[in-house]
Amino acid sequence: MRHSSEPIWWSLFAAGGVVAALVAPVQIALTGIAAALGWADDAFTHARVLALVSHPISRLYLFVLISLPLFHSAHRFRFTLIDLGLKQGRGLVAVLCYGAAVAGTILAALVLIRL
Amino acid sequence: MAEPTIALEIFRYHPEQGEAPSFRRYEIPYREDWVVLDGINYIKDQIDGTLAYRWSCRMGVCGSCGMMINGTPRLSCAAFLREYFPNPVRVEPLAHFPVERDLVIVMDDFMHKLREVKPWLIRGQETPLSEGEYRQTPAEVDEYKQYSMCINCMLCYAACPVYGLEPRFLGPAAIALAQRYNLDSRDEGRRERQEVLNTEEGIWDCTLVGECTTACPVHVDPAGSIQRAKVTATVDWYKDVLLPWGKR
Structure with missing residues (x-):
């Protein structure tokens, strides 16, 4: 009786929004600002970071951090394109947007597994 | 002067x-x-x-x-x-x-959409009059009361940019009124309304702009009602997929 596959995309969008709003800023503050400006002394040396991301939980964390915001932005971008007038190509727009998020997710998984 | x-x-x-x-x-x-x-x-x-x-x-x-x-x-x-x-x-x-x-x-479109969401109490089986009225606790009334304040003024439709771009969109007031009955403990019609709500032209066309809630003169918060409907529909979907044998 389900008419729509929207719930799956919307739930990924919603979860991605939470990650992008709450987790991503912390990550950016740590590695993007604190580490880059040298505030963290040697907390972010290559050896230490590599040891950290070798742990499965760290990899899972990075996977979630990368993948879910991709679906969030895909969903937003899809509706922005529709609002801008690409109503006729709704199907194609959805395939391209979510396809890019799926591709990014697979890529992230491959990189993280090989770390 | x-x-x-x-x-x-x-x-x-x-x-x-x-x-x-x-x-x-x-x-x-x-x-x-x-x-x-x-x-x-x-x-x-x-x-x-x-x-x-x-x-x-x-x-x-x-x-x-x-x-x-x-x-x-x-x-x-x-x-x-x-x-x-x-x-x-x-x-x-x-x-x-x-x-x-x-x-x-011309308000025909709105009147049609209003009827589509069946904004009345739907019962599987009416209990006989002799058994008395359907009782509700104050908490059960609070669940839907806000959404029952709608005066059908259509300001939310005039405010909604999604409705402006996509006239088939069910729209804020109709969805809020559907939720008014969905959240009523006396109602059993949620499955029927989902046929209309859980569609692309139903709740999923909404991009949570929120102008409907800003425009509403009686503080119904249609945008919030649509978000709640999305959560419910999503939970339904996962239950269907993950627990296909489960009886809802």
Whole structure:
């Protein structure tokens, strides 16, 4: 009786929004600002970071951090394109947007597994 | 000293005269305690009897007098002239609806959508009258009361950019009213309403712009109701997929 596959995309969008709003800023503050400006002394040396991301939980964390915001932005971008007038190509727009998020997710998984 | 006046620039359209829509400017007395609707009534009574518009209660209850006032959807009985004085006030019919005449819009689309969501109590089986009324706790009433305050004024449709771009969108008030019954402990019709709600033109067209909630004169919060409907539909979906054997 389900008419729509929207719930799956919307739930990924919603979860991605939470990650992008709450987790991503912390990550950016740590590695993007604190580490880059040298505030963290040697907390972010290559050896230490590599040891950290070798742990499965760290990899899972990075996977979630990368993948879910991709679906969030895909969903937003899809509706922005529709609002801008690409109503006729709704199907194609959805395939391209979510396809890019799926591709990014697979890529992230491959990189993280090989770390 | 001359009495102060204020100008109302009013959208005029009389299709039977074959004229293109135009704005006409009326200079009316400015009174501090007048609302825009008072000004329009003054024009109708004293200056130009051909002006057509809807109104009834003058007190924000009937939902008839919604208009675009300086581009914002508002009840003209709740928009004071003093908010705009000494600048002119531009009055137009509600956006996103076809115009019947002057400030009167065609509301057939909204009335049709309202019926589609079955805004009444649906019961699998009516209990006999002898068993008494359906009782509710105050907490059960609170669940849906906010959504029951809707006065069908259609300001949310005029405010919603999604409805402006996609007229098939079910729209804020209809979804909020569907939720008003979905969340009522006496109702058993949620599955039936999902047929209409859980579709692309139903809740999933909404991108949570939130203008409906801003425009609503009775604080229904249609945007919030749509978000709740999305969560419910998503939980349904995961239950279907992950627990296909589960009986809901």
